[in-house]
Amino acid sequence: MAIKPDTGTSEWLLRAVGIVIALTLCGLVLLASGAMPLDAFALILEGAFGSSAKLAYVMTAWIPVLLCSAGLLLTFEAGLWNIGIEGQVVMGAVSATGVMLALQNTLPPAAVLVLAALAAISGGALWALLVGVLKLYGRVNEIFGGLGLNFIASSLTVYLVLGPWKRPGIASTSGTQPFPPPLWLPAFKGFNVSPIEVLLGLIAIAFVFAGLRGTHFGLRLKAIGKNLRSAFLMGISTHRSILLAFGLCGALAGLAGWVLVVGTSARHNLFPLVSSGYGFLAILVVLLANLSPVWSTPISFFFASITMGSLQLALQRQLDSSLGGVIQGMLVISILVTEGLRSTRFGRGR
Amino acid sequence: MRVELKNITKHFGSICANDDVSLCVEPGTVHGLLGENGAGKSTLMKVLSGFISADRGEIILDDNVVQMISPARAIDLGVGMLHQDPLDFPALSVLSNFLLGSHSGLVPDVGRARRELRQLADQFDFHLDPDVRVSDLSISERQQLEIIRLLWLGVRVLILDEPTTAISAQQKAKLFGALRMMAEQGKTIIFVSHKLDEVEELSSQVTVLAAGKVTGVVVMPCPTNRLVQMMFGKTVALTKRQPAPLGEPVLQMDGVMVRDWRMEMKGLCLEVRAGEVIGLAGLEGSGQRLMLQACGGLERPLAGRVCIGGNDMKGKPYRSFLEAGVAYMAAGRLEEGLIAGLTLTEHVALAERSRSFLIDWNSTLRKTVGLIGEFNIKGDPAMRVEELSGGNQQRTLLALLPRHLKLLLLEHPTRGLDVESVESIWGLLLERTRLGTAIIFISSDLDELLDRCDRILVFFSGRVAPPFDARKVSVEQLGELIGGKGF
Numbered sequence: 018m019a020i021k022p023d024t025g026t027s028e029w030l031l032r033a034v035g036i037v038i039a040l041t042l043c044g045l046v047l048l049a050s051g052a053m054p055l056d057a058f059a060l061i062l063e064g065a066f067g068s069s070a071k072l073a074y075v076m077t078a079w080i081p082v083l084l085c086s087a088g089l090l091l092t093f094e095a096g097l098w099n100i101g102i103e104g105q106v107v108m109g110a111v112s113a114t115g116v117m118l119a120l121q122n123t124l125p126p127a128a129v130l131v132l133a134a135l136a137a138i139s140g141g142a143l144w145a146l147l148v149g150v151l152k153l154y155g156r157v158n159e160i161f162g163g164l165g166l167n168f169i170a171s172s173l174t175v176y177l178v179l180g181p182w183k184r185p186g187i188a189s190t191s192g193t194q195p196f197p198p199p200l201w202l203p204a205f206k207g208f209n210v211s212p213i214e215v216l217l218g219l220i221a222i223a224f225v226f227a228g229l230r231g232t233h234f235g236l237r238l239k240a241i242g243k244n245l246r247s248a249f250l251m252g253i254s255t256h257r258s259i260l261l262a263f264g265l266c267g268a269l270a271g272l273a274g275w276v277l278v279v280g281t282s283a284r285h286n287l288f289p290l291v292s293s294g295y296g297f298l299a300i301l302v303v304l305l306a307n308l309s310p311v312w313s314t315p316i317s318f319f320f321a322s323i324t325m326g327s328l329q330l331a332l333q334r335q336l337d338s339s340l341g342g343v344i345q346g347m348l349v350i351s352i353l354v355t356e357g358l359r360s361t362r363f364g365r366g367r
Numbered sequence: 368m369r370v371e372l373k374n375i376t377k378h379f380g381s382i383c384a385n386d387d388v389s390l391c392v393e394p395g396t397v398h399g400l401l402g403e404n405g406a407g408k409s410t411l412m413k414v415l416s417g418f419i420s421a422d423r424g425e426i427i428l429d430d431n432v433v434q435m436i437s438p439a440r441a442i443d444l445g446v447g448m449l450h451q452d453p454l455d456f457p458a459l460s461v462l463s464n465f466l467l468g469s470h471s472g473l474v475p476d477v478g479r480a481r482r483e484l485r486q487l488a489d490q491f492d493f494h495l496d497p498d499v500r501v502s503d504l505s506i507s508e509r510q511q512l513e514i515i516r517l518l519w520l521g522v523r524v525l526i527l528d529e530p531t532t533a534i535s536a537q538q539k540a541k542l543f544g545a546l547r548m549m550a551e552q553g554k555t556i557i558f559v560s561h562k563l564d565e566v567e568e569l570s571s572q573v574t575v576l577a578a579g580k581v582t583g584v585v586v587m588p589c590p591t592n593r594l595v596q597m598m599f600g601k602t603v604a605l606t607k608r609q610p611a612p613l614g615e616p617v618l619q620m621d622g623v624m625v626r627d628w629r630m631e632m633k634g635l636c637l638e639v640r641a642g643e644v645i646g647l648a649g650l651e652g653s654g655q656r657l658m659l660q661a662c663g664g665l666e667r668p669l670a671g672r673v674c675i676g677g678n679d680m681k682g683k684p685y686r687s688f689l690e691a692g693v694a695y696m697a698a699g700r701l702e703e704g705l706i707a708g709l710t711l712t713e714h715v716a717l718a719e720r721s722r723s724f725l726i727d728w729n730s731t732l733r734k735t736v737g738l739i740g741e742f743n744i745k746g747d748p749a750m751r752v753e754e755l756s757g758g759n760q761q762r763t764l765l766a767l768l769p770r771h772l773k774l775l776l777l778e779h780p781t782r783g784l785d786v787e788s789v790e791s792i793w794g795l796l797l798e799r800t801r802l803g804t805a806i807i808f809i810s811s812d813l814d815e816l817l818d819r820c821d822r823i824l825v826f827f828s829g830r831v832a833p834p835f836d837a838r839k840v841s842v843e844q845l846g847e848l849i850g851g852k853g854f
Contacts, residue, residue, distance in 0.1 A: 231725055231726055231728070232724055232725055232726060233716070233717075233721055233723065233724065233725075233726055234724070236713060236716055236717055236726060237717065239709065239713075240706050240709060240717055243706050243707060243708045243709065244701075244702070244705075244706040244707065244708075246702065246703050247701075247702070247703055247704055247705060247706045248706065248717075249685070250685075250695060250697065250703055250704065251717055251718060251720075251767075252685075252686060252689045253717065253720075254686065
């Protein structure tokens with residue numbers, strides 16, 4: 018595995034070089050698609066931070082990404098590529114929606130929301146454990162297992178949305194009947210962000226930070242990620258730790274799925290692309306942060322701003338908003354390339 | 368083709384694998400390259416076949432100095448190597464494997480290749496079905512395939528690295544017949560082995576390597592004891608370990624059968640008592656590691672019993688062996704022992720196998736400092752283990768072991784270490800035996816085996832000689848046994 022969690026100053030400098038290269042490349046792409054790069058970058062900034070409403074959108078995109086990043090920090094630490102995180106987010110959203118549909122007319126809204134969150138956590142965790150079980154007992158690499166389960170999860174959503182959970186009247190891929198406002202998370206006055214979401218995200222990342230640093234479990238994950246064989250010979254129960262890492266990651270991804278259904282700026286229903294690629298985005302975040310929980314926090318915020326800000330490219334310049342994704346992808350690739358070059362050129366890697 | 372290697376030097380980090388080695392092989396002969404494990408034979412042959420490049424030195428083929436930049440280039444120049452473990456593609460058919468590496472353009476002429484495969488195979492009396500998958504072949508058939516593939520590619524110098532490790536006596540006879548025939552046809556054969564009888568049987572000339580240097584070039588036949596002396600260097604008798612009072616039996620093996628992809632061992636029996644030191648001797652891959660792993664719960668016996676402290680461990684996982692007081696230290700210190708990237712303190716925290724949730728870093732640090740002093744590790748607690756020297760890594764591994772062990776299993780405990788480290792490691796080990804720990808270790812250092820052991824078991828091609836008293840044999844006798852005399 019090419020990931021190294023400890024970074025010195027010179028390496029951060031190299032990263033900065035990577036970012037400059039990435040931005041230059043993005044500029045070229047923007048030029049090619051007929052936009053002035055500086056204008057486009059300004060638009061993205063404006064689109065992310067131009068008003069408190071826009072900032073609120075960024076915040077609501079940020080929390081799911083932050084939750085997923087927190088989970089992925091655990092699996093990456095153990096050397097696992099949890100590509101299945103996207104499906105785990107979806108299963109969280111599906112479980113939450115299921116509980117809410119079943120209980121919305123019988124229990125008070127607060128109780129429904131809490132039960133939905135617990136269901137989402139279990140749904141995501143089980144979906145992730147499945148990846149772990151397939152890996153450990155079925156010898157299916159977690160990348161393939163996760164990818165397969167992603168497809169199943171999204172097909173399941175389509176089936177539910179068009180079938181059992183369809184809107185009264187006509188079935189539509191735009192999703193299930195939206196839940197009424199009492200089943201939305203409460204927001205700040207005048208700032209459409211829920212303190213509950215933000216708190217959950219920050220608590221999650223703080224726990225992961227502390228867990229990796231100060232617990233035997235975190236240290237064992239680190240050992241497993243760096244050398245599975247040695248860890249096993251030392252008497253560490255590698256299977257249990259790996260399953261626990263998957264389970265916890267899935268739980269956090271499931272919680273992100275819950276936020277995507279009940280969050281303030283969510284669409285308040287289940288729809289086929291409910292995970293919005295936030296799970297994959299979180300993989301990029303953690304790679305760019307080089308497995309640092311501290312850095313994952315601002316980087317996930319930064320990525321959320323690009324995602325939301327680039328919507329303005331479509332609205333104001335008739336450019337495709339997916340250019341935001343191009344910028345994020347370029348950033349990560351440039352950083353990984355600089356990293357790779359450094360380790361081969363200076364021979365510090367293997 | 369005449370092969371000449373001149374002043375080849377190759378370092379791996381601080382280890383010198385080949386130190387100014389020169390070698391000359393005449394065409395139409397079988398040349399033996401003899402030496403114990405780690406003598407530098409494989410390195411030298413990998414240099415000749417383009418797998419690795421030497422730091423210094425020249426390769427001369429028929430009076431032309433050549434640059435071996437890759438195995439493909441070497442084959443173009445007529446030099447091919449048969450590796451110790453087959454480097455083929457088990458999922459593909461015999462014919463596909465045969466075709467790989469040929470410069471036959473975009474579309475290979477499959478029909479012609481099929482005919483020529485048969486012709487070559489028939490010539491040496493090899494039976495190879497072109498349409499069988501390589502995964503269904505025996506090791507010996509895979510070697511045969513690789514040999515005729517290399518010949519088909521026009522190789523005139525054939526290097527064989529320990530080809531007989533995993534094949535039966537009949538298969539060996541067939542292989543040797545084919546090699547003699549090739550030599551008669553004018554091919555140059557370099558036969559790398561640490562088995563004395565094979566080298567004696569096949570070669571017309573032998574070069575002996577020890578510790579990366581040439582220790583002798585002899586024309587065969589040559590007395591065995593002379594070869595042994597060149598292989599193992601000095602034959603000075605050192606002070607032997609004094610017999611110590613032994614305690615209760617800690618390990619009983621009874622009729623154990625173990626198997627890996629390479630070999631099967633049957634009827635292993637051994638009883639080891641507290642405080643005893645047992646050495647497992649033999650060339651690498653002769654079965655000693657398989658037996659050691661069976662003792663440590665890392666290899667599950669297919670039959671028979673392994674008892675630790677009187678308890679039958681049948682079906683128990685490795686962790687149960689650990690809990691029963693067994694520890695296993697593999698040869699690869701950074702591959703199967705320590706965890707590169709983690710600090711000494713982190714290792715101490717891991718090795719505690721603590722039940723508590725949080726790590727008390729302060730007390731762990733104190734403990735680490737204590738262990739560093741006690742085990743004389745040159746390093747500080749925040750140092751990553753890969754920054755330590757080999758001897759300090761080995762002492763760290765010993766420091767991480769639980770205090771009270773019934774049985775300590777070690778692979779090559781002092782390999783690659785300087786004399787001082789060797790002494791300190793054995794000091795620590797023997798201290799444990801005085802506290803009642805039994806030790807079983809693998810070593811290819813004959814002096815170490817004779818000096819440190821109570822009893823020695825010699826392994827040869829998956830067979831074990833009955834244990835004998837280490838005080839009653841000489842280096843020469845042990846060397847001959849290891850080379851397969853008497854098996």
